[in-house]
Amino acid sequence: MNIQEIIAAKRDGLKHTREELNWLAKAAASGEAADYQLSAWLMAAYLHPLDAEETAWLTLAMADSGERLDLTGLPKPWVDKHSTGGVGDKTSIVLLPLLAACGLTVVKMSGRGLGITGGTVDKLSSVPGFRMDLSPEELKAQAKRIGLAITGQTPNLAPADKVLYALRDATATVGSVPLIVSSIMSKKIAGGAETLVLDVKSGSGAFMKTHDEAKVLAIALQNTAKRAGLNVRLAITDMSQPLGRTVGNALEVAEAAAVLTGNEVSRFQELCVDLCSLTLFAAGTVPDLESGRTKGLDALASGAALAKAEAWFEAQGADPSVIVRPDKLPSAPIRKRISAEQAGWIEKVDAESVGRAVVALGGGRERKDDVIDPAVGIEVHVEVGSRVESGEPLLTIHASSEGAAAQAEATVRAGLGISNSEVKRFNPILEFVN
Ligand code: URA
Numbered sequence: 254m255n256i257q258e259i260i261a262a263k264r265d266g267l268k269h270t271r272e273e274l275n276w277l278a279k280a281a282a283s284g285e286a287a288d289y290q291l292s293a294w295l296m297a298a299y300l301h302p303l304d305a306e307e308t309a310w311l312t313l314a315m316a317d318s319g320e321r322l323d324l325t326g327l328p329k330p331w332v333d334k335h336s337t338g339g340v341g342d343k344t345s346i347v348l349l350p351l352l353a354a355c356g357l358t359v360v361k362m363s364g365r366g367l368g369i370t371g372g373t374v375d376k377l378s379s380v381p382g383f384r385m386d387l388s389p390e391e392l393k394a395q396a397k398r399i400g401l402a403i404t405g406q407t408p409n410l411a412p413a414d415k416v417l418y419a420l421r422d423a424t425a426t427v428g429s430v431p432l433i434v435s436s437i438m439s440k441k442i443a444g445g446a447e448t449l450v451l452d453v454k455s456g457s458g459a460f461m462k463t464h465d466e467a468k469v470l471a472i473a474l475q476n477t478a479k480r481a482g483l484n485v486r487l488a489i490t491d492m493s494q495p496l497g498r499t500v501g502n503a504l505e506v507a508e509a510a511a512v513l514t515g516n517e518v519s520r521f522q523e524l525c526v527d528l529c530s531l532t533l534f535a536a537g538t539v540p541d542l543e544s545g546r547t548k549g550l551d552a553l554a555s556g557a558a559l560a561k562a563e564a565w566f567e568a569q570g571a572d573p574s575v576i577v578r579p580d581k582l583p584s585a586p587i588r589k590r591i592s593a594e595q596a597g598w599i600e601k602v603d604a605e606s607v608g609r610a611v612v613a614l615g616g617g618r619e620r621k622d623d624v625i626d627p628a629v630g631i632e633v634h635v636e637v638g639s640r641v642e643s644g645e646p647l648l649t650i651h652a653s654s655e656g657a658a659a660q661a662e663a664t665v666r667a668g669l670g671i672s673n674s675e676v677k678r679f680n681p682i683l684e685f686v687n
Contacts, residue, residue: 256286263294269310278317327396333360333449342370360401387403452488495608533548599638600637
C-alpha cells in the first residue's frame, strides 16, 4: 500500500477499504506519511466526506494507533463524558465527583482550551498543585481507590489524531463532520470506558452554531460509537449564552465548587444534574432519568459529591480546602462592572463575544503555545430571560490591567441585548438524542 494511491482514491471520490484507513492511521502516527501527503488526503476527505462505515474504520484505526487504556480490575461501570466544547463549560469539574459519589468509575482524559472554548486541563490547572499529568498506572490506581481520575492528553493515546488534528487546523479542514467524529471518538475509545455520555454544544459559543448542525454531529458521533461497540447517550445543549455565571479558569473552578458544596441552584447546576442522570441511566444503574436526577440531587445535598471532590483534589496534589475556600484561588487585581443602560428583559448574552473577551484578557489561547492567566475572566450576573433595572450589574470583568478591562468591555457590550418585552428563560438541554 502506498500513500499516493490512498490520496488518489479519495481525490476521485472512491470509498476506502478498512486496510487503507488502518495503513493511513499508522503512517500518520509513525511519520511514514509526510505532512504534505496527509494534508492532501485531508483535503480530499473534506471534499468527499467519509461515509459512516469509513468513519468508524478510521476511528478504530486511530484509536489503535497508540496504546489503549485497559481499565480491567476497576469496579464497573466504567464511564466517561465528553463535551464538544463551549464558553464557561466547567461541567466535568462537578460531574466527575458527582458520578463517583453515585458509585460509577470515571477515568477521563481532557484537552486544553483552544480559541473561545475553554479546556478542563486549564481550569483545573488554575488550582495550585493540581496535577494533570498522571501516568496510565497512576490514573488506574487512583480510580480504583476513589472512583475517579483525570489527566491531560497523553502522547501515547491516539497519536494519529495528534498529527491529523494539527494538520486540519493548518489546512482549513477542521470542519468536516467525519473528521471531527473520528478525532473525538478515537480518543474516547482509547480511554477505555464502556459507557460514554456526549454533550454536543449548539450556539454561537460552540463549534456547531445551530441546532441542526449540532444534530448532524450528534447523529454521526452516535453512529460511530455504536459501530465501535460503545454504550453511548447524547444530549444537545445550549451554548448561545455562556454556561453558568463565570467564564475564566479560576472563576469557573470556584463556581463548580459552589455547586459541589450544595450551595448553588442554577441553570449550570441543573445541567450537571441532568447529565449525571443521563450517565447513570446509560450505565444501567437507575431505571429512568427521573430516578437519576433524584440520585444526583441527593449526592449533592448529602455532601457525598463534596467529599468525593475533596478526595479527588487531594489525590491529584491540590489543597482540597480550595473547594470550600475559593478565596485561595488566583484572583485578578482589576474588577470592572458593566451595568444595564436601560431596564428590561435580557434577550442576549452572546457566548461568542464573552468567550472572545476572555481570550483577549489572557484567559484562553489564540495559539497553541500561548500562556494562560488563570485569574482573569468574566462573571455573568444575568441570563436570557432575567429582568434587570437600569444601573443593575450585568457582568463583572476580572482583568490584569485597566486597559485590558476596557477592551473586554467593548467586546462584551456588543453581545448584550435588553428587550422591552418579556423574554422566556429556557432549559440548557435542548434535546436528548436516542
Ligand atoms: N475536538 C476534538 O478532539 N477533535 C475535533 O476535531 C474537534 C473537537
